[in-house]
Amino acid sequence: MNPNLSENPRESLNEFKLNTRNMKHIHLMVDSSETVSKELEECIAEIPVSLVGLHACGDLTPDLIKQFLKIKHIRNLVLVSCCYHKMKSNFPLSQKLKAAADETGFTLFSGHLLRLAAQEPVSRWLRMSPGEHEMHARNVVFRSILEIFSKQRGLELKKKRRKATKDDDVNSFYSYLSSLEAAYELSLEVEDKEILMEIYNSKLHLFNLVENLTGLQFILQNILENLVIADRVQFLQE
């Protein structure tokens, strides 16, 4: 925090606006290349400088870490990462974790594993009411049934809206069926809906498993995210 800023919030905001008036914005596709190092170096107006990134997703965080190591004028690095599953490579980064993975024969670079690292924390799951758990279980089972149907038909599911399924759509499988054409680029005949209903009836036993499986996923989230972060810290130390 700037100690020179006023304690009055309005004055402080005005001073902040004045201070940022000369801020320069550039659009840059960041990778770990020399070209990007040069472009970043050209942005450094005053020394020393800090590199800050909020929700630097996928490979952006590891690429910024590599740039931090190359550009000597960047003294501090503050990154909040996200979407680990969008990484194309860069995990593991450290020699230590690479060696441990080789020794155990465990494949760490997996989209499923990294997706689990990026999901919501267990605290969110613990706050859910019994009704919210039931709604979540219905959502997962209904979506799985649609996935089975689309795989059987060779259909690619394209959403029509950002959040395909609204809360009311999962009150029952009938309401879910009625919502599908508004949610996805799909045209369903009566017989298609009958097939979806048949799949649903054959999968009813899954309901009892879903929240247990989800609970396990939530427990793994923290462990896997910490593994990704510890690997990055170890890489910086190496």
Ligand SMILES: C[S@@+](CC[C@H](N)C(=O)[O-])C[C@H]1O[C@@H](n2cnc3c(N)ncnc32)[C@H](O)[C@@H]1O
């Ligand atoms: C999850 S969003 C975060 C946006 C914002 N910082 C926030 O917290 O709301 C990640 C942003 O990083 C950008 N991005 C991802 N990879 C990038 C890269 N290699 N170079 C530059 N921008 C990138 C995306 O386009 C997106 O705008």
